[in-house]
Amino acid sequence: MRKIKRLRCSKCGSTYGEEVMYYCPYCGPSGTLEVVFDIPHVKKKLTKEYLQDNKNHNIWRYLPILPLDGLQGAAPLQIGFTPIYKSKRLEELLKIKNVYLKDEGRNPTASFKDRASAVGVAKAIELQKDVICVASTGNAASSLSGFAACMGIKNYIFVPKTIPEGKLAQLLVFGSKVILVDGDYDKTFEICLEAVEHFGWYNRSCAINPYLVDGKKTAAFEICEQLKFNVPDKVIMSVGDGCSISGVWKGFKEFYELGLIDKLPVMVSVQAEGANPVNRTFRKKTREFDYQLPQTIADSISVGIPRNGYKALNTLEESNGIAVDVSDDEILTAMTTLARHTGVFGEPAGVTGFAGLIKLVESGAIGNDESVVLIVSGSGLKDIKSAQKAVSKPKLIKPDINILINYLNE
Numbered sequence: 550m551r552k553i554k555r556l557r558c559s560k561c562g563s564t565y566g567e568e569v570m571y572y573c574p575y576c577g578p579s580g581t582l583e584v585v586f587d588i589p590h591v592k593k594k595l596t597k598e599y600l601q602d603n604k605n606h607n608i609w610r611y612l613p614i615l616p617l618d619g620l621q622g623a624a625p626l627q628i629g630f631t632p633i634y635k636s637k638r639l640e641e642l643l644k645i646k647n648v649y650l651k652d653e654g655r656n657p658t659a660s661f662k663d664r665a666s667a668v669g670v671a672k673a674i675e676l677q678k679d680v681i682c683v684a685s686t687g688n689a690a691s692s693l694s695g696f697a698a699c700m701g702i703k704n705y706i707f708v709p710k711t712i713p714e715g716k717l718a719q720l721l722v723f724g725s726k727v728i729l730v731d732g733d734y735d736k737t738f739e740i741c742l743e744a745v746e747h748f749g750w751y752n753r754s755c756a757i758n759p760y761l762v763d764g765k766k767t768a769a770f771e772i773c774e775q776l777k778f779n780v781p782d783k784v785i786m787s788v789g790d791g792c793s794i795s796g797v798w799k800g801f802k803e804f805y806e807l808g809l810i811d812k813l814p815v816m817v818s819v820q821a822e823g824a825n826p827v828n829r830t831f832r833k834k835t836r837e838f839d840y841q842l843p844q845t846i847a848d849s850i851s852v853g854i855p856r857n858g859y860k861a862l863n864t865l866e867e868s869n870g871i872a873v874d875v876s877d878d879e880i881l882t883a884m885t886t887l888a889r890h891t892g893v894f895g896e897p898a899g900v901t902g903f904a905g906l907i908k909l910v911e912s913g914a915i916g917n918d919e920s921v922v923l924i925v926s927g928s929g930l931k932d933i934k935s936a937q938k939a940v941s942k943p944k945l946i947k948p949d950i951n952i953l954i955n956y957l958n959e
Contacts, residue, residue, distance in 0.1 A: 551587070552614070553616060554586060556582040557582065557585050558576055558583075559582070559795075559860045560573065561576050563575055563576075571758060580859070581857050582759035584759055586803065591613050595809075597778075597809060607627055607628045608668075608764065609628075614803060616668070617675060619675075620671070621674060622671030622673070622675050624657075624667055624671070626667075626695075627656075628664060629664055631651055632652050632655060633649050633652075633772065633776070634649065635649050636650060639891055642886075643906070645915060645921065647920035648906075648921050649781065650887075650891060650922075650923050651772060651923070651924045651925065652925050654893070654894070654895065654899065654925060657696075658688075658691045658694075659691075659927060660691070660927035660928065661688070661768065661926040662688045662691075662692035664767055664796075665761040666689065666695070669751075669753040670696045670702060670753075672760050678750075680704065680748070681750065682704060682706070682741060682744060682750045682753065684734070684737045684741035685737075687712050687931070688716065688849050689753070690706045690712070691716050691720055691723070694725040697723070704725050705725070705726045705750065706728065708720070709729075709730055709732060710729055710732070713935070714934070715930065728740075733851075733853070734852055734853075735840075738754070738756075754856070755796075755857065756790045756856025762795060762796035762857075762860070765797060766799045768924065769800025769801045769804065773809065773810055776922075780801070780811075781921055782920050782921065783816075783919060784801075784815070784921075785819060785921060785923045786819065786926070787820070787899065787901035787905075787926055788827055789820075789852045789855070790852055790857045790861075791857040791858050791859075792857045795864045798867070798868060801813050801814060815869055815871060816870040817871045818861065818870060818872045819904065819906075821874070821877065821880065822875065822876050823843060823844035823851075824852055826852065826858065827858055828874055831866075838858050841853060845897075846877045846880060846897045847877070847896075847898040848932065849896065849897075850901060871909070871914065873908055875901060880901050883904035883907065885939050885940060886903070893925055894930065894936075895927060895928065896926075896928060896935065897932060897935050899925045899926045900929075902923050903923055903925070
């Protein structure tokens, strides 16, 4: 593909042509590849004028810098161009002036993962693959399931037994072949890799397939456009495998290389205390990940080994990034605080970044004049059981006005 220059290993830096399907032959699965675009070639097409004249308000408007030849596999769903809100009430609460929320729960299957799945399914169709599969804790699973259903491609979804019921229900409604694995995400990921090797299925896993993060980077493009190309000082994200934060960073870098923006943001990685392999490794200033059993209510970021860990580390190193950990109690508090001040209801993983923002403001790591974008990665309706842990059940009363009056006066 003329616009793609090469594929580069995130671990060792070796480069390859597109004949390499998934990961660095030398480093193995830990050496995830990154698509490097021919920026001078892309620059001929992707300009501010091109964007201003483009009425296609979804991720396909960025085709000149997506790893696709065309749009023959593009789903006709509304993907991306999710709203970005400036919340006065949140700014008053946090005592900072410029806080923006990007609500990714407004995507077709209600999560940020739809950006990656849309590109993954389109790529599979372009490559004439008959079957696509993924290993996921839930959101990537339901995302692939929905897009595969839309485009009529057979799919197998590998999920751990702990998947929230709402996410499992999505898979079954969309008609996917679900493989429920008796194990955690890491075990689920391994059996999926074995199935890909044995059956030759196309692997949608963002932590393996080099093209998927190019779907996620479109969120950065949108932030730039929605803020009139004024880049925020900090972009705060919940982090699990590292795919999402590295994808968004890639988007900012590419817009910078294209001359569309004049600065880059600091990227902030927020992880749960019980599942923080990226942050732990970043703080140690090492490149070796040590496994610890993940334990967190935030299922979408519950990982012991970050499958795109090197891209995440590169992101933090290149952006002078910040790593912050939060407890499950802080995540549950963040869920209700965010909803009650903004009307945006995020799942635990979706609001983990907000819990991190609260900590950073309290510690003075974010100044009151800084501009901050918080990406809320998934809808709270995906995990109602967790949401119920953050609130108290209302008292049952008889339909009697006197009882109601007494109840309201309690």
